Amino acid sequence: MNAEKKNVMIAMSGGVDSSVACLLLLEQGYACVGATMHLFSKEKLFSGEDSTAEDAQAVAERLSVPWQLCCLEKEFDEHVLAPFAACYEAGGTPNPCVFCNQYLKFGALIDHGLAMGCDYIATGHYARIEQKNGRYLLKKAADLSKDQSYVLYTLTQRQLAHVLLPLGELTKEKVRTLALAHGFGNAGKKDSQDICFVPDGDYAAAIARYTGKQYPAGDFVDRTGKKLGRHKGFIRYTIGQRKGLGLSLSEPMYVCEKRPETNEVVLGRNDELFSSSLDAVRVNWIAFDPPEHPVKAAAKIRYNQVESPATITVTGEGQAHVVFDEPQRAIASGQSVVFYDGDYVLGGGIIV
Numbered sequence: 626m627n628a629e630k631k632n633v634m635i636a637m638s639g640g641v642d643s644s645v646a647c648l649l650l651l652e653q654g655y656a657c658v659g660a661t662m663h664l665f666s667k668e669k670l671f672s673g674e675d676s677t678a679e680d681a682q683a684v685a686e687r688l689s690v691p692w693q694l695c696c697l698e699k700e701f702d703e704h705v706l707a708p709f710a711a712c713y714e715a716g717g718t719p720n721p722c723v724f725c726n727q728y729l730k731f732g733a734l735i736d737h738g739l740a741m742g743c744d745y746i747a748t749g750h751y752a753r754i755e756q757k758n759g760r761y762l763l764k765k766a767a768d769l770s771k772d773q774s775y776v777l778y779t780l781t782q783r784q785l786a787h788v789l790l791p792l793g794e795l796t797k798e799k800v801r802t803l804a805l806a807h808g809f810g811n812a813g814k815k816d817s818q819d820i821c822f823v824p825d826g827d828y829a830a831a832i833a834r835y836t837g838k839q840y841p842a843g844d845f846v847d848r849t850g851k852k853l854g855r856h857k858g859f860i861r862y863t864i865g866q867r868k869g870l871g872l873s874l875s876e877p878m879y880v881c882e883k884r885p886e887t888n889e890v891v892l893g894r895n896d897e898l899f900s901s902s903l904d905a906v907r908v909n910w911i912a913f914d915p916p917e918h919p920v921k922a923a924a925k926i927r928y929n930q931v932e933s934p935a936t937i938t939v940t941g942e943g944q945a946h947v948v949f950d951e952p953q954r955a956i957a958s959g960q961s962v963v964f965y966d967g968d969y970v971l972g973g974g975i976i977v
């Protein structure tokens with residue numbers, strides 16, 4: 626690669642965001658190489674079309690950028706698919722995008738890029754990176770409606786030092802306008818609303834195909850153990866769920882707990898879903914080293930949620946206890962809790 630320019634490997638998903646990210650980096654004078662991750666054999670998980678690689682390659686050719694397909698199927702299975710299935714089987718609700726970012730996009734792909742002589746890896750995520758007092762900081766996107774900082778809280782100082790996020794200051798509307806202006810065939814491609822390996826949204830079916838297991842029907846029960854009906858397999862439900870239970874009850878009931886050991890799904894009233902505290906593991910701190918004293922911050926327990934004031938106390942290596950000023954609804958194990966100070970991501974971890 627051209628040693629006179631800063632070399633960047635751009636993770637190209639086939640979508641409009643990473644395509645425009647590549648365009649912007651070229652305009653800024655970087656020497657780019659496109660890389661699309663081959664993560665899984667779709668026949669194992671879902672049926673349907675998947676044009677990811679073809680769309681990414683088409684944009685790379687239009688921009689005259691070298692392009693390659695990186696086979697990370699083994700790493701994806703180990704770090705994303707297996708933990709995803711295991712979390713559901715344990716009664717949790719995982720967020721596989723967090724682990725994919727941690728181990729694949731900003732793990733294996735960074736290592737691959739650096740080995741090729743690249744200085745950076747870039748993605749189409751909507752977030753910003755800032756360097757201050759010798760430390761790399763992660764910030765929300767300028768367009769808060771598209772902010773993706775929540776799924777990037779695992780990034781380490783080493784990773785942040787080699788990451789570029791060209792879309793951090795842009796709106797989605799501006800990104801699509803740029804794509805149209807440059808004739809990208811994916812300019813009008815819809816944003817995916819589902820996990821990449823479950824495009825039809827049927828997580829239970831994907832898990833069953835992956836594990837080869839059957840997840841039998843069992844009982845819906847209330848807190849007293851009273852049977853309320855039959856469920857279709859506990860992996861099909863998540864904390865806080867009301868719709869799709871298939872029950873006729875005298876009052877609205879929500880999933881409050883899943884008990885894999887007895888194959889029961891516990892239902893309760895909405896007020897039973899609220900809790901004021903949680904514990905987290907695999908906690909990563911970005912803005913500073915693990916604090917010795919409790920930290921006041923804003924925290925959120927799922928991607929599409931506004932943060933709430935909380936106090937975070939480190940309880941061990943990679944562990945923290947979080948107490949919210951106000952009770953939070955439907956805290957689910959397996960999801961992430963992320964800590965903020967204004968636009969800055971302080972850190973985050975996995976809810977247990």
